[in-house]
Amino acid sequence: MPVALPLLEQVLPVLTEAEACEVPFQGLDTLWLQLTGTLCNLACRHCFISCGPHDDRVPVMSLSRIEALLAEAEELGVKEYYLTGGEPMLHPAFFDVLERVLKQGPTTVLTNGLLIDEVAAGRFRSLFERAAYSLDVRVSLDGMTAAENDVVRGRGTFARIVAGIHALSRAGLSPVLTVVEHSAGLAAEAARQRFLAFARSLGLKQPRVKFLPLVRIGRGARHTGRQGAEEAVREPVPAEGMASLQCSNSRLATEQDVRVCPILLDAPHARLGQTLREAHRPVRLRWASCATCVYEGLSCRT
Amino acid sequence: MPHLRRYAVFGGVYSNHLALEAVLKDAARRGAEAVYCLGDLGGFGPHPDRVFPILLDHGVHVLQGNYDYAIGHGLPDCGCGYTDPRDNHYARLSYNYTRARTSERWWPYLRSLPPLIRTEWAGQRVLMAHGSPRRVNEFLWESTSPDAFLRRLLRDHQADVLLVSHSGLPWQRRLPGEQGGLVVNVGAIGRPANDGRTEVWYALLTVDTEVRAELVPVAYDEERLAHEMRQEGLPQEFVETILTGWWTTCLEILPPRERSRGRF
Ligand code: SF4
Numbered sequence A: 001m002p003v004a005l006p007l008l009e010q011v012l013p014v015l016t017e018a019e020a021c022e023v024p025f026q027g028l029d030t031l032w033l034q035l036t037g038t039l040c041n042l043a044c045r046h047c048f049i050s051c052g053p054h055d056d057r058v059p060v061m062s063l064s065r066i067e068a069l070l071a072e073a074e075e076l077g078v079k080e081y082y083l084t085g086g087e088p089m090l091h092p093a094f095f096d097v098l099e100r101v102l103k104q105g106p107t108t109v110l111t112n113g114l115l116i117d118e119v120a121a122g123r124f125r126s127l128f129e130r131a132a133y134s135l136d137v138r139v140s141l142d143g144m145t146a147a148e149n150d151v152v153r154g155r156g157t158f159a160r161i162v163a164g165i166h167a168l169s170r171a172g173l174s175p176v177l178t179v180v181e182h183s184a185g186l187a188a189e190a191a192r193q194r195f196l197a198f199a200r201s202l203g204l205k206q207p208r209v210k211f212l213p214l215v216r217i218g219r220g221a222r223h224t225g226r227q228g229a230e231e232a233v234r235e236p237v238p239a240e241g242m243a244s245l246q247c248s249n250s251r252l253a254t255e256q257d258v259r260v261c262p263i264l265l266d267a268p269h270a271r272l273g274q275t276l277r278e279a280h281r282p283v284r285l286r287w288a289s290c291a292t293c294v295y296e297g298l299s300c301r302t
Numbered sequence B: 001m002p003h004l005r006r007y008a009v010f011g012g013v014y015s016n017h018l019a020l021e022a023v024l025k026d027a028a029r030r031g032a033e034a035v036y037c038l039g040d041l042g043g044f045g046p047h048p049d050r051v052f053p054i055l056l057d058h059g060v061h062v063l064q065g066n067y068d069y070a071i072g073h074g075l076p077d078c079g080c081g082y083t084d085p086r087d088n089h090y091a092r093l094s095y096n097y098t099r100a101r102t103s104e105r106w107w108p109y110l111r112s113l114p115p116l117i118r119t120e121w122a123g124q125r126v127l128m129a130h131g132s133p134r135r136v137n138e139f140l141w142e143s144t145s146p147d148a149f150l151r152r153l154l155r156d157h158q159a160d161v162l163l164v165s166h167s168g169l170p171w172q173r174r175l176p177g178e179q180g181g182l183v184v185n186v187g188a189i190g191r192p193a194n195d196g197r198t199e200v201w202y203a204l205l206t207v208d209t210e211v212r213a214e215l216v217p218v219a220y221d222e223e224r225l226a227h228e229m230r231q232e233g234l235p236q237e238f239v240e241t242i243l244t245g246w247w248t249t250c251l252e253i254l255p256p257r258e259r260s261r262g263r264f
């Protein structure tokens, strides 16, 4: 995730408070920790938070911040945790943090896989076995060939990601492979089956694949050529649909604040406060990305 | 010395009338004075109509699972909460079969079942639910239900003991800390627990000064069930699960920890 400044117009709300419909908050089930802020060792073309190697717009999380959030989360009865970034494995105390979070609840690590070597895979494996709760690793990939993947994630990344997946599979783990639907029809069942077969060919015994619709903010917006105001949630959302939105039961915490959802890292109006308790309130669907959630069923959860 | 009482609690019958009979026999032998069923009477197994008279004859207290709600209301799908296309494919097969073979006379019964059962044992507030007390199809797995979250459920729903099913794998946890609390997922008696054994599991609750749970495996005539399933044209994958004890479908809903213990 790169130096590129976020394109402000793309993270600004497209609706006013009054225009946007309100999503009731049902309690904090899922806590996302933006472990490394916007720091990443890649700068993918579709990155919806426009991260990169020198990007410190959102800083790396301090251990004291993590402890404070976890203490609050314990009291609120959080059900699951996600560690994300940027690239969360760039955190200087990554495995210590992971071990700590796993003491408290099931944890999913969202990684681009570049830093998973033999040693890292072994540490994941031992936490997978020892921890009280479930550990899941999710690796992002954008195709089954270097040609498909590398245009999006960068030259040479395919081979390095695949090496990471191999290391995990040799350690006996089956990561979830995440694919962003950046080309039409990739999510179709046939493509899904092909991707599962590909995952098996990498040695994964219990392969799982998650397709994510492309989010139209950050670099993702430039990539699709679609822009903010073209898309918004203007119709009332039925209660059932509301309950399945991440903003009804998830929050994203960074070093500095707590935000509406993991998608709106950059959005200046999506800040709800500094503590989880302050973020315990309804939000309004004001962003272009809300249309992706409501109409395409985007959820970052596995 | 307070009188010792026993209760049997099971869930996920999935039309497995043979396992149902075996569990009821086992519960009676162990002195259970009341029997509770946490829902999902149909699905997966053969001849869905067979379980109703057995439950009624034995005076089982039944609550409503997502399947019972769906069949009772004639919904287009079971609302099991699967997310994977392959899981949904098999879920649809069994749902369509079950819906077609559940006589209309049982629909009002299914609709009339309560979503929750509350009772009190040894001064403890006992709450029974299908998935979780807040959502009928919420999966409570052992490895993804942290203590803090279970404490929140007990607090929000005014309970000391919480008994659930829906996920199909049995486990129990006594919550550490002052507030205490006991949570038991009683598993399912309709199919084995993805542990390579053909027995099915239910929970036996013992109540004296406190409430304790024991998870009990029960053997039944799985060959006969497999035979009936084949005759009814149910998927070979389901039959295989019955005969081997390994899940072959619904695998995507399993957390990685639970899945890694299974064969597929
Ligand atoms: S998509 Fe992920 S791996 Fe790529 S730049 Fe953004 S944070 Fe980094």
Ligand code: SF4
Residues within 6 Å of the ligand: A245, A246, A247, A248, A260, A261, A262, A263, A264, A283, A284, A285, A286, A287, A289, A290, A291, A293, A294
């Ligand atoms: S982007 Fe999605 S999760 Fe975030 S506020 Fe909008 S609808 Fe909710």
Ligand SMILES: [Fe+2]
Residues within 6 Å of the ligand: B040, B065, B066, B067, B080, B130, B137, B166, B167
């Ligand atoms: Fe169920």
